[in-house]
Amino acid sequence: MALYLSDIVSVSGKPGLHKLVGQRSNGLIVESLDASKKRFPTSITQKVSFLSDISMYTYDGDEKLEEILVKLNKEALGGLTLISKKSNGEEVQTFFRKLVENYDEDQVYNSDILKLVSWYKILKDFVDFDNLSESEEVEEKKAAKKAGSKAAKKPNPKSAPKVQSKAKGGIKKSGNLKAG
Incomplete structure (x- = not known):
């Protein structure tokens, strides 16, 4: 059973x-x-x-973790050797630069890169990286369509702005007011 990234969480204080x-x-x-x-x-x-x-900082904005994991999977299948916890700082940065050329070196720490690799090692058994971006888009479209259909079924009668009527002391919708 393949999982989506929207079903997987990282919990502070808990490993993995x-x-x-x-x-x-x-x-x-x-x-x-x-x-x-x-x-x-x-x-x-x-x-x-x-x-x-989750996303990682680049000089052009952010890059979603999903995109980085897909790149990492392609490189790993192509023969890229994954770094280990014992790798020095330069090895870690060189490794990540192969995946994300324009990552922000001031905001992405070596520990973040090592965590990314450890997450990939866990996820490779549970996630289908080849269909990851397609499946996430399908799920988002379904959710948006479902939310849109609910909004279309229930029109909001209170959507018109309300103003205070001096004559009756009640509240009227602005569409009912007459100029003059």
């Missing part, structure tokens, strides 16, 4: 990545993507980041 499996009134229920498959609820104090919302 987690799959969203449910919601509670005060948090989420997530399941670890490692072999333990441990489920636990997140608390309000923990920061939860969906991978679909």
Whole structure:
């Protein structure tokens, strides 16, 4: 079963990545993507980041994590050797420059790049990188279409601006006022 990045989260204070499996009134229920498959609820104090919302700084703006992971997958399949935690700073920067040439070296730290590689090593077993961008776009279009159809079904009668009528002391819609 292939997962989408919108279903995968990083939880502060917890190692690795987690799959969203449910919601509670005060948090989420997530399941670890490692072999333990441990489920636990997140608390309000923990920061939860969906991978679909993460991007990395470039000199031209931001580049979504999804795009970088797709590039990393293509390079890894093409024979690019992944860096390890023991790599020195120059090796880490050279490696990432092959993926994102114009990344902002002042805002993207070596630890961020190492985390990206460790996430890729976890995700390669769960995510279909070849169809990742297409599947995410399809999901977004479905959500937008669903939201649009709900808005079309329920017109908002309170959408016209309201003004105070001096004569009756009530509130009237501006479309009912007469000049003069």
